[in-house]
Amino acid sequence: MNVLSHREQLEKAAYTLKALANETRLCIVIQLSKHDEKTVTELVNDLNCEQSLLSHHLTDMRAKGILNCRKSGKNCYYSIKDERVIQLLECILKQC
Amino acid sequence: MNVLSHREQLEKAAYTLKALANETRLCIVIQLSKHDEKTVTELVNDLNCEQSLLSHHLTDMRAKGILNCRKSGKNCYYSIKDERVIQLLECILKQC
DNA sequence: AAATTATATGAACAGATGTTCATGTATCAA
DNA sequence: TTGATACATGAACATCTGTTCATATAATTT
Numbered sequence: 001m002n003v004l005s006h007r008e009q010l011e012k013a014a015y016t017l018k019a020l021a022n023e024t025r026l027c028i029v030i031q032l033s034k035h036d037e038k039t040v041t042e043l044v045n046d047l048n049c050e051q052s053l054l055s056h057h058l059t060d061m062r063a064k065g066i067l068n069c070r071k072s073g074k075n076c077y078y079s080i081k082d083e084r085v086i087q088l089l090e091c092i093l094k095q096c
Numbered sequence: 097m098n099v100l101s102h103r104e105q106l107e108k109a110a111y112t113l114k115a116l117a118n119e120t121r122l123c124i125v126i127q128l129s130k131h132d133e134k135t136v137t138e139l140v141n142d143l144n145c146e147q148s149l150l151s152h153h154l155t156d157m158r159a160k161g162i163l164n165c166r167k168s169g170k171n172c173y174y175s176i177k178d179e180r181v182i183q184l185l186e187c188i189l190k191q192c
Numbered sequence: 193a194a195a196t197t198a199t200a201t202g203a204a205c206a207g208a209t210g211t212t213c214a215t216g217t218a219t220c221a222a
Numbered sequence: 223t224t225g226a227t228a229c230a231t232g233a234a235c236a237t238c239t240g241t242t243c244a245t246a247t248a249a250t251t252t
Contacts, residue, residue: 006123006126010119010122013122013188013192014122016192017117017188017192018208018209020117021110021113021116021117022209023106024210026110026113027102027106030102030106040229051229051230052212052214052230052231053210053211055229055230056210056211056230056231057210058229059230060209073220074219075228075229076230087190087191088187088191088192091184091187092113092184092187093105095184095187096105096108096113114238118239120240136198136199136200137197137198146241146243147198147199148200148201148243149240149241149242150199151200152241154200155200156239169198170197170198170250171198171199172198193252194252195250195251196249196250196251197248197250198248199248199249200245201245201247202243202245203243203244204243206239206240206241207238207239208237209237209238209239210235210236210237210238211237212233212234212235213232213234215231215233216229217228217229217231218227218229219226219227219228219229220227221225221226221227222223222225
């Protein structure tokens with residue numbers, strides 16, 4: 001079997017891993033995997049980090065297809081977009 | 097349960113993910129998971145990339161505890177150091 | 193001894209990433 | 223309508239990453 005046949009899958013995998021390969025981001029995913037959805041403020045409190053930093057991460061992870069965002073009133077509820085990210089996370093935590 | 101109790105594990109996980117979040121590196125791991133060990137030249141041919149680029153990746157992945165290296169004559173045989181990386185890879189390819 | 197092969201290393205650089213700070217915008221409460 | 227709250231955005235910057243090129247080193251072959 002030829003390596004090049006994996007090309008696209010590898011590209012996709014590397015892309016997703018890059019979007020997750022960060023402590024803050026892993027922490028976001030862990031929190032969201034436990035609670036379905038959370039507001040930015042809740043996450044700021046969970047992670048004990050700056051609002052703007054979190055916002056940057058959230059915006060980017062959303063742009064990269066990892067997270068969903070639902071607005072309601074003043075709040076913005078983030079959630080995990082694709083179930084498979086949770087499987088991946090579990091595997092990462094198990095094997096790392 | 098407190099998020100901070102996961103701190104070290106998260107750090108480790110992020111560290112490992114960073115060491116893998118790259119197409120070339122994933123490809124290296126795939127090749128090595130199929131063949132136990134390979135020389136740099138074999139990998140250069142598999143991946144069709146520059147020797148020095150590969151060498152940089154291999155050196156760094158070794159420094160980060162992902163790969164092993166065994167010298168014999170002119171050749172250098174690289175292999176996967178920790179079985180768990182293979183499990184992780186399989187999971188990544190399955191979920192991504 | 194000289195040439196060849198296999199691999200590593202270092203400099204240099206572009207581009208990506210992570211972070212902070214200041215500020216913007218929208219919604220809600222007083 | 224003013225102020226507070228929730229969140230996003232953009233500039234600025236330091237650091238990290240990926241890549242190439244040139245060169246070094248060590249083992250092997252001629």
